[in-house]
Every structure is written in C-alpha cells, then in structure tokens.
Amino acid sequence: MMNVIIAGMGTDSRERMVRSAAYLFRERGYSGTGFRDVITHSGAPRGSIYHHFPGGKVQLAEEAVRYAGEFLNAGIAAAVEGGDAASAVDAFVGWWRQVLIKSEFRAGCPVVAVTVESHEDAPQLAAAAAAAFGRWQDTLATGLGNAGVPDARAGRLATMIVAAVEGATVMCRARRDVAPLDEVVAELKDLARAAVAGA
Amino acid sequence: MMNVIIAGMGTDSRERMVRSAAYLFRERGYSGTGFRDVITHSGAPRGSIYHHFPGGKVQLAEEAVRYAGEFLNAGIAAAVEGGDAASAVDAFVGWWRQVLIKSEFRAGCPVVAVTVESHEDAPQLAAAAAAAFGRWQDTLATGLGNAGVPDARAGRLATMIVAAVEGATVMCRARRDVAPLDEVVAELKDLARAAVAGA
DNA sequence: CTCCGCATATGACGATCGTCATAGCAAACC
DNA sequence: GGTTTGCTATGACGATCGTCATATGCGGAG
Secondary structure: OOOOOOOOOOOHHHHHHHHHHHHHHHHHOOOOOOHHHHHHHHOOOHHHHHHHOOOHHHHHHHHHHHHHHHHHHHHHHHHHOOOOHHHHHHHHHHHHHHHHHHOOOOOOOHHHHHHOOOOOOOHHHHHHHHHHHHHHHHHHHHHHHHOOOOHHHHHHHHHHHHHHHHHHHHHHHHHOOOHHHHHHHHHHHHHHHHOOOOO | OOOOOOOOOOOOHHHHHHHHHHHHHHHHOOOOOOHHHHHHHHOOOHHHHHHHOOOHHHHHHHHHHHHHHHHHHHHHHHHHOOOOHHHHHHHHHHHHHHHHHHOOOOOOOHHHHHHOOOOOOOHHHHHHHHHHHHHHHHHHHHHHHHOOOOHHHHHHHHHHHHHHHHHHHHHHHHHOOOHHHHHHHHHHHHHHHHOOOOO
C-alpha cells in the first residue's frame, strides 16, 4: 500500500520511457531514435517495453508527443495568467530558447520532429501532434483575449505565434544561433501589442 | 556522337538521385529514407551510389538540401520580381500550399526535415540547411525592399515570413488541413503591407 | 503456504540499414 | 590494336532495427 499510483500516471519506468522518448525525439527525430536508445537513456528495463506499450514504438511516440504537449501547455498557461499581450509571446518562446541554448542547438521541438516524419500507416502520431498544437493555440488565444485582443483576431494571432516560433526554432538549429528566434519574437510582440483593442 | 544516346537518361542518374532524395525527405525525413528507397524511386543504378557520392548518405542529403534550396529560391526570386510587398508572401507560400495539398499533407519541407534530425557528426547538413534558409531570407528581403519596405525592417520581416510559413506547414501536416497556412498568410500580408515606408 | 498476475530478464527472430569490394561493360584516348 | 576511364551489376559485410517468445522473480490475495 505504500505505492500510491496517481490516476493517468503509470509505473515509474513507464513514465521515464515516455519522457526519454520525448527528449530523444527532440535531437534525433522519430526514425532516428531507436527503442534501445530510449531504454539506455531512461534506464528502464528492456523486457517490459511491450508490456507497457503493446502498440510498440508508435504508441510510445504518441504518448511522448502527448506528454510534451501537456508539459509545454502548462507552462504557457501559467505564464499567460494575468499578463499583457506581449507576455503571451514570451510564455511560448521562453521554453524553446532555453532548450536551444542548453542543447547547443541540437534539440528542437519533439512535436515538430514527429510530425515531419509522420507515416501514413501511423495517423495517430499526426493526430497527437495536431492535438498538441491545438492546445497551445487555445491557451495562447485565451491569454490574448484576456489581454484585450478581440476574440476573432486572437485565434489567428495564436496560430501565427505557434507557427512563427516553431519555424524560428528550426532556423535557429540550422544556423546554431538564436538570432532568428529573437527577430521573430520582436515582430510578434509588436503584432500582439497592436492587436489589443483600442490600444 | 558522344552525348546522343546518353543525353536522355544516362548522365543524369546522379541528379535523379538528388531529386528523389529531396522528394523522399519531404515525406519520411532523413533517417526514415533509406538509400534503397532513393534507388527505387529514382530508378538509378544501385552500383554507382558511392561512385557519385563518395561521402555516402550525408553527401547525398547535403546535395538534396542544396538542390531544394536553390529550386525554391528561383521560384521566390521570379515571383518577387516587380511585385508589391504582399506578393512576396505569396511567392513563398504558393509552393508549400501546392506540395501540401497534392501530397494530401504527407509532404513538407525537406530542409526542415533534415534540420530537425541533424546529427552532431554531420554538421554539413545543418550548414546546408542554414544556407538554404539564408538564401530565401535574402531573396525575400530584397523583394520587400524593392516594394518599399525599409532595409532594416526588410531583413527581420523576411525572417518572420520564412519562420511562420515553415512552422505553418508543419501544423498543416499535423492537422491535415491548409487552414493554419492560410491564417498565417493573412497575418503576414497585413504585416508586409503595413511595413511599407510611409506607414 | 499456494497461487496468480504484474514487471522484468534474456535471447533471438527476420528485416533493413549504410557501406563497400569486386568484377564487368562500354566509350574514349593513344 | 591496346589501354584507360566512367559508370554499373552483383553480392555481401556487420550493425542495428522493431518485435516478440519464453523464462524468471516478486508481491498481494485466497
């Protein structure tokens, strides 16, 4: 009775595999990350892969995308709380900036990585990625709305923010430089501020 | 008599490999595309891979990225010629829109695909991707400048356009819908028009 | 204690990966 | 003619891939 399992969260080793998968996807992508890499990185036992993930690698990737999506969304939601329009941009960009620099531009977004390799025989991966993007957009749009951006505009602006930041992240990795992200952030902040009603 | 027989198909087997690699990278990514896939898709002879590409898969990928970069840059340069600021956005977006729809959202940007898997033991790939992005930015910035956007602003705006469109492309693949790209385009066009000197 | 079910250990399967060595063929040059 | 050069055919190498079958340990329920 000592181990209280929280609902939605499985064994330690299971969750470690999901987190490691998300971590490795950021650097090597979906096809570039082997099951053995996940085992090694997470320290999880190799024999229990198909016990925890009967759906194999696709299921693991799906949960990794979902995990990354929820994790980042929580950060956005917290940072957007009670801020102005420009701070909504910072909320989304801060995380990527840290990931890029700390990894020396070897890591990017796991959701993007999975999306650009998504096979037609694994539509669950694209669906999970779409769900992650969608949640980020919704959270950002709500934050922009609270900051005074008209609802009709907030949705389009949120899409713009997600797209521009994700794209800039890729460009930063290629150039091994944060400059593209900083330029995009400056433009996005101006855009968000100008979109506030009556401002 | 030297080139008559060869002219149709013999000599360009090498170029067909490069084009096929770029094509396949758009759908399956770098790690997801095997050398044998490139051979099959291009119809090129298998025995001459390492004759044409002594550097192996990395060299092929590098040239594929370069090819895709130049190909798209030519399209941007042509469409930007003598247009207004908003048409610079269309120039960059038209190609991706077509690729997305015709592939039923299975294909994206090969440069992005290679970048997000870029390994540390193959810095040439990141460099080739950075060069491609850089050329697109320069061409777009020049077009924006000709349309009346101040030089200092044109550069940042070009970065913004490339990042937002590439990011939107990824979101479209995940959602299997062009809506994100259309929304981003609308925002970008307004942004480009407003950036013309005198506004 | 026995029994059962969850978690893990271990080893292997066939397939595919990037890579390369060797041989062969045709055209081009002396 | 002979020889060199450019491209291709063929087969294989070791490694790694995702996957799974089987066996073992281990804790709670009867």
